[in-house]
Amino acid sequence: MKIFNEQHQMFRATVRSFVEKEIMPHVEEWETAGQMPRWIWPRMGELGLLGVEYDEKYGGGGSDFLTSAILHEECARSRSGSFAMAVGVHCDMASPHLYWTGSEALKEKYLPAMCRGEALTAIAVTEPGGGSDVAAIRTRAVRDGDHYVINGSKMFITNGATADVFFLAARVEAGSEGKRHQGISVFLVERTTPGFTVSRTLDKMGMRASDTAELSFQDMRVPVENLLGREGVGFYEVMRVFQRERLVAGLHAVAMADRAVADTIAYVRERQAFGGPLSDKQVIRHKLADLATQIEAGRWLTYAACAKFAAGEDCVREISMVKLFTAEMVNRVAYDCVQLHGGYGYMREYAVERFARDARLMTIGGGTSEIMRDIIAKAILP
Numbered sequence: 001m002k003i004f005n006e007q008h009q010m011f012r013a014t015v016r017s018f019v020e021k022e023i024m025p026h027v028e029e030w031e032t033a034g035q036m037p038r039w040i041w042p043r044m045g046e047l048g049l050l051g052v053e054y055d056e057k058y059g060g061g062g063s064d065f066l067t068s069a070i071l072h073e074e075c076a077r078s079r080s081g082s083f084a085m086a087v088g089v090h091c092d093m094a095s096p097h098l099y100w101t102g103s104e105a106l107k108e109k110y111l112p113a114m115c116r117g118e119a120l121t122a123i124a125v126t127e128p129g130g131g132s133d134v135a136a137i138r139t140r141a142v143r144d145g146d147h148y149v150i151n152g153s154k155m156f157i158t159n160g161a162t163a164d165v166f167f168l169a170a171r172v173e174a175g176s177e178g179k180r181h182q183g184i185s186v187f188l189v190e191r192t193t194p195g196f197t198v199s200r201t202l203d204k205m206g207m208r209a210s211d212t213a214e215l216s217f218q219d220m221r222v223p224v225e226n227l228l229g230r231e232g233v234g235f236y237e238v239m240r241v242f243q244r245e246r247l248v249a250g251l252h253a254v255a256m257a258d259r260a261v262a263d264t265i266a267y268v269r270e271r272q273a274f275g276g277p278l279s280d281k282q283v284i285r286h287k288l289a290d291l292a293t294q295i296e297a298g299r300w301l302t303y304a305a306c307a308k309f310a311a312g313e314d315c316v317r318e319i320s321m322v323k324l325f326t327a328e329m330v331n332r333v334a335y336d337c338v339q340l341h342g343g344y345g346y347m348r349e350y351a352v353e354r355f356a357r358d359a360r361l362m363t364i365g366g367g368t369s370e371i372m373r374d375i376i377a378k379a380i381l382p
């Protein structure tokens, strides 16, 4: 079954060549440094890899969701979960808030720089007090003339220390009993706004080249025209963009797992034990057969949901299944690939060690496995 056409394949070749030549040689160095250099963004902009679905009048590529899907698969093949995540956040988790909900004036002002890679974006929903329960957001936005005054804080924000533009979810009205989902809005906030502070950069288990920050806002005045969509509908906008984010997470998980199994196959072919290569042992061959089968199941579950999403169909149930299945799958693959590398699998010098740490985020970020099970259960047991 084919879901990608010839144009998609040409785009894939462009991204693959960029990732192999310009990203992969630097992955180790960026992991050690705990950051990625700024040049990757304008370079990706130059190659037309940012804003692939956005209208050409804003500097976008005018392509479809499957083109975005290819971008994320190829970025995740880089052996750097950090790079894939940073690109995923900019292209499909943060900036879509502007493209799909922002006013024409905001789009004209900000989108071209986002597509050129001159303005990096982040999405700030999670708070120190909780992430799964989005309706419990406590950051407050109070209208004062032609501004909103925002006070509060956000936690675990990817690209948080380096982004130029943030999409920030804040409460404009107290949520009364039974109406907790109402009263939340999303604002576009420039990092240079007085009152905006990066409180700290967080030290993490994996995804170490991606910056993750805690942010705080003190009497931060944001112009009313930076409100995205109507006041009070932000919860639903966040949930809408989450669908895209979770599909991207599925694409990442499958591509990361694919790469790790390919690396593991190369390793077991090379490694000798008991008079021959490990790849000759039936137990090892069967383990790899199981992993390849799980990856294939994840790939086609993801592609089926991508096709529905691209067609504009309602697919919250399917996307939640993708996020749940692929996040759990990539962690099983990580466990087994480390095991098949023996002691070397535990060593920093082997990419599979980083893969196992990066993969661990997949059942947590963008909606945990428990929350995915809740959504699926609601859909099948209404």
Ligand SMILES: Cc1cc2nc3c(=O)[nH]c(=O)nc-3n(C[C@H](O)[C@H](O)[C@H](O)COP(=O)(O)OP(=O)(O)OC[C@H]3O[C@@H](n4cnc5c(N)ncnc54)[C@H](O)[C@@H]3O)c2cc1C
Pocket: 089, 122, 123, 124, 125, 126, 129, 130, 131, 132, 133, 155, 156, 157, 158, 159, 204, 207, 212, 361, 364, 365, 366, 367, 368, 369, 370, 371
């Ligand atoms: C590296 C990293 C990058 C991130 N990037 C971003 C970002 O860019 N922007 C952003 O806004 N957020 C980001 N997040 C936050 C992420 O989305 C949240 O961590 C996630 O949604 C879980 O929220 P929490 O950490 O507050 O856990 P909690 O909500 O406190 O949950 C803790 C545990 O309880 C479980 N739980 C919670 N509620 C229930 C329930 N009703 N039933 C059963 N179990 C439940 C959860 O599944 C989890 O296992 C990032 C997180 C990390 C670690």
